[in-house]
Amino acid sequence: MSKVLVSDSIDQAGIDILSQVATVDVKLGLKPAELIEIIGEYDALMIRSSTRVTQEIIEAGTQLKIIGRAGVGVDNVDVPAATRRGIVVVNSPEGNTIAAAEHALAMILALSRHIPDANASVKRGAWDRNSFVGAEVYKKTLGVVGLGKIGSHVAAVAKTMGMKLLAYDPFISTDRAEQLGCQLVELDLLFQQADYITLHIPKTPETTHLINATTLAKMKPTARIVNCARGGIIDEVALAAALKAGKIGGAALDVFESEPLGESELRSLGKEVILTPHLGASTAEAQVNVAIDVAEQIRDVLLGLPARSAVNIPGLGPDVLEELKPYMQLAETLGNLVGQLAGGRVEVLNIRLQGELATNKSQPLVVAALKGLLYQALRERVNYVNASIEAKERGIRVIETRDASIRDYAGTLHLEATGTLGTHSVTGALLGEREIHLTDVDGFPINVPPSKYMLFTLHRDMPGIIGKLGSLLGSFNVNIASMQVGRKIVRGDAVMALSIDDPLPEGILEEIIKVPGIRDAYTVTL
Ligand SMILES: NC(=O)C1=CN([C@@H]2O[C@H](COP(=O)(O)OP(=O)(O)OC[C@H]3O[C@@H](n4cnc5c(N)ncnc54)[C@H](O)[C@@H]3O)[C@@H](O)[C@H]2O)C=CC1
């Protein structure tokens, strides 16, 4: 019989499901060393946010087949390490959406009416009505950062309270935002105009310390900020300083850079600050939902069936996978590339299967292309199972075509993304030992294997331009691994594709665009 270790507090409904197929041990509050010592005995690990599943733990889990996160965020799991070891990581993407959204809404109202401090004062025996005069949310502006599942529900409820809604989410279409009654705006405008700011984004390298001394300085002195998403999106030291200096009006935090919250200036602040111990998902309903959702997936995987919300393994049959895997990798790379060239909010994705590929099953390739396209928005949380739904929810229209007559390579895949910043296209093929090659960028023929860090320029084909770009990159200590120019006519427009050894330093793109003859430049990380 399989063995499952439950190392965080999970609703009994989940334990009951697991017990149908496995011996279940519930061991809460294990220290990392204790977990490492025992994890080798288990086939599955079920957790919430308290257990940190590090690479060391994953490597000690020699029998592990699945890690189930009874909740949304998998940032406490080293997903790449699990993937490398072939361990499926599953979560419950929707089980606690309402709970987290309602907690954020409760925070907005509690901040506005000083409910926690007023309550504490009455319980101390006082009857002080003057210290707790609040503010109404009616007709105030709410800035929603991240208009995904939780952000959308917050927006819908806030709308019914009479709030004006601004939203920032570079991966959501204008149509989708409008359906929710939100005006999509740039982040700076949201910071300047919002009376309330609520964060509903994942923690990624781009969102870490998104709220810092500089962005706090842009907010109204009365602005109140709520974080029920992830600790670390707000720089807590900068927030405490801004609150003390009266640069913003208030803050309500459910999540912290380090949990449990240790020594913190935030604890010493008054009624303008509300702190809760990561309670967003802690409702009876959500805990039943996530426990059942994840326990069912653990049960299925232990029985050899696919999981419905795997964050790291395709939910496709092994036969299809074997045959299409190299093309799926091609589709995913092209999706990721064209999404970055398009610059964020893609509204239409055209996928054309060309040559021999035109007779193939297209669905897995479409899903893989969407997974690549959404990677910048969702990171490890987008997978082959959820990519189509996630794209649909973001209002991305997918158009699929086939053209067997295009025969410059055996089979090529062509992706064209149209977004708010224009249209870009890429084509790729598999060459030799199934090696991915880019064969066209924005209509210009090239032939380069993609690399982790790349720079593309659109320029006029004229003498000296390559040298100028090379010297400019050299002056920023950027090492070029390979370079190729694609052009249609001599001295006409051309595309340059450069593979570089490291990410491009900040500020250099602006310098590149200033080089005479260069019209545009894009940097991508694949
Ligand atoms: N406090 C708690 O107990 C809970 C916290 N959470 C957290 O709430 C957050 C949101 O969860 P969901 O709505 O379920 O996720 P979701 O994936 O449905 O939505 C996230 C949204 O953020 C957007 N986004 C990604 N990068 C962005 C960026 N740089 N700038 C602006 N928008 C960006 C995405 O396009 C997406 O629409 C996650 O961090 C999750 O871990 C979730 C449940 C409970």
Ligand SMILES: O=C(O)C(=O)COP(=O)(O)O
């Ligand atoms: O689902 C999430 O992302 C959460 O943050 C909830 O965390 P928890 O399961 O309550 O420890």
